[in-house]
Amino acid sequence: MDTKPFAPACERNRDPILGVLRSAFAACRTVLEVGSGTGQHAVFFAAGMPWLSWQCADLPPQLPGIRQWLDEAGLPNTPPPLALDVAGPWPPGPYDAVFSANVLHIVDAPGVAAFFAGVGRVLGDAGVLVAYGPFNEGGTFTSASNRDFDAWLKARDPRSGIRDLEAVQALAAQAGLRAVDDVAMPANNRCLVWRRS
Numbered sequence: 157m158d159t160k161p162f163a164p165a166c167e168r169n170r171d172p173i174l175g176v177l178r179s180a181f182a183a184c185r186t187v188l189e190v191g192s193g194t195g196q197h198a199v200f201f202a203a204g205m206p207w208l209s210w211q212c213a214d215l216p217p218q219l220p221g222i223r224q225w226l227d228e229a230g231l232p233n234t235p236p237p238l239a240l241d242v243a244g245p246w247p248p249g250p251y252d253a254v255f256s257a258n259v260l261h262i263v264d265a266p267g268v269a270a271f272f273a274g275v276g277r278v279l280g281d282a283g284v285l286v287a288y289g290p291f292n293e294g295g296t297f298t299s300a301s302n303r304d305f306d307a308w309l310k311a312r313d314p315r316s317g318i319r320d321l322e323a324v325q326a327l328a329a330q331a332g333l334r335a336v337d338d339v340a341m342p343a344n345n346r347c348l349v350w351r352r353s
């Protein structure tokens with residue numbers, strides 16, 4: 157019996173995200189994934205971008221499931237997952253890139269700030285950050301489904317919720333990152349891309 161954790165959404169969003177990452181990470185060699193979740197994205201992206209070393213990281217309870225996915229895939233470019241809370245401590249790096257999907261609306265507001273501060277510390281000089289997920293524009297939900305999703309998130313944890321694009325951009329700028337792309341993804345999600353230089 158297959159006991160690996162499984163997130164159906166990963167199967168739906170992985171191809172459009174890979175399209176963005178293949179271009180954004182074309183010149184990168186090392187990637188830190190913050191909040192790897194099940195590990196599904198990691199094996200798909202590491203297989204699709206064999207020039208990268210894909211470093212998974214998440215809270216300790218997620219690591220056994222991630223290991224199951226990595227072990228089964230047996231890829232040469234997926235080192236064992238790291239325990240990482242966005243609040244810290246972060247690994248020393250430097251990494252050429254950071255990727256994070258669907259984490260900024262899960263962690264609390266201090267966690268979002270800690271995420272960008274941490275990324276600012278671990279990214280190398282020409283580093284790239286890609287963050288995937290839903291974001292609000294001008295304090296407004298971009299779809300009814302995102303409004304419903306936000307209500308569902310807040311019922312679970314009032315500190316969570318879809319973040320404002322402007323607030324996220326301000327935190328990224330404080331971390332020394334320059335916004336270079338904002339790619340619309342299916343189901344009212346986006347891939348936001350920043351570069352250090």
Ligand SMILES: C[S@@+](CC[C@H](N)C(=O)[O-])C[C@H]1O[C@@H](n2cnc3c(N)ncnc32)[C@H](O)[C@@H]1O
Binds near residue numbers: 194218242259263267
């Ligand atoms: C909605 S899941 C997304 C997982 C995966 N990236 C995806 O797109 O399917 C949110 C992830 O954030 C992780 N997470 C929650 N709080 C965190 C924190 N404080 N530091 C690091 N990761 C955290 C969870 O363990 C979970 O794996």
